[in-house]
Amino acid sequence: MQLKEALAQGTQILEQALIPSPRLTAEVLLLHATHSDRAHLFGHPERELTDCERVHFGRYLNERLQGKPTQYITGHQEFWGMDFLVNPDVLIPRPETEFVVETALEIARHSFGEAPLNIADVGTGSGCIAVAIARELPACTVYALDISSKALETARLNASRSGVENRIRFLRSDLLHLSAPDENSALHSNNSRAPCKGTTLVVPNQKRQAGASAPEVSAWSSAAKADLNAASVGMAEAMPLQQFTDSSLLLPPLHMVVSNPPYVSERDRAGLQREVREFEPATAVFAGESGEEVYSKLIPQAAQSLRRGGYLVLELGYDSQGSVRQLLAGQEWSEIRWRPDLAGITRVVSARRTGEQLHELP
């Protein structure tokens, strides 16, 4: 079978099964099966497929017919002009999430200039937001947080491929609360050290509220930083992990918290595309019964973790605006801005952490 015949047949099969964009999908799967690019496909349409290529192409078509997203078959998705590795442990980065990055960059450049910033990406998944921000803001340190150790592994790989792994800390967390690595996690090491309770890493919440600022960050001893780094994915071999006895370890005071959190409600589950419902990780997609559960925890946590004058940037679900508006009401937040995506749906909100010491930053 020639390349052009394979492409035509693949397109027809996908079309008959009502798979969206059948021609493009067949082309992507054929390129993946033949390890070639479009120039080769269109420059040599009469090249015969090898047996191995035919088998692979057939398998990929079959997987797509079963509902598996094309990106999980090829293992790649473009985001912010970069190639990201994806797998069923991570959400496939969406184009609309680029608005989160765009908003965060605008705020960072406008409000903080070239200052070295501490930015947390909560629910980093593939690491797409964290990596894009780290690439664009060379002076910043990004804390890439996720409840899933497997997602963190993928994020770390993506950071490494983009050359920014040295400026991103990958940490397992429950939103903004850092947590101990779980028993089965790839982070786990046999060489456990003494608990880190009592190091300067454990900053009491009250102290934060009372006005922690830059000196508190610099007060981090290198030992405390090492403790935090030890909880980073990918460092388990270089630096043994301690067993944290205190599950409320804190990050340094943050200039910005960005997040594309899970926001789909259980009641919307049945109406979701099969590709999302059956193949993307449920922890990445579903927030709970109402869909606002994660926002309702994350927004107060962000108020605690941000420096006064710092910013929160959140991606919104199509119907999240009302509940997020309520959660941002009150004196802790100001400069609340809603941004629509290209379809006119309010997609991103940004808000500034207010407080008695306004204009504290940078």
Ligand SMILES: C[S@@+](CC[C@H](N)C(=O)[O-])C[C@H]1O[C@@H](n2cnc3c(N)ncnc32)[C@H](O)[C@@H]1O
């Ligand atoms: C919608 S996905 C976003 C992934 C990526 N940031 C993106 O935009 O493509 C949400 C991510 O949040 C993570 N997550 C869910 N609940 C969490 C929690 N309680 N704490 C930390 N991360 C959580 C999921 O594992 C998932 O990676």
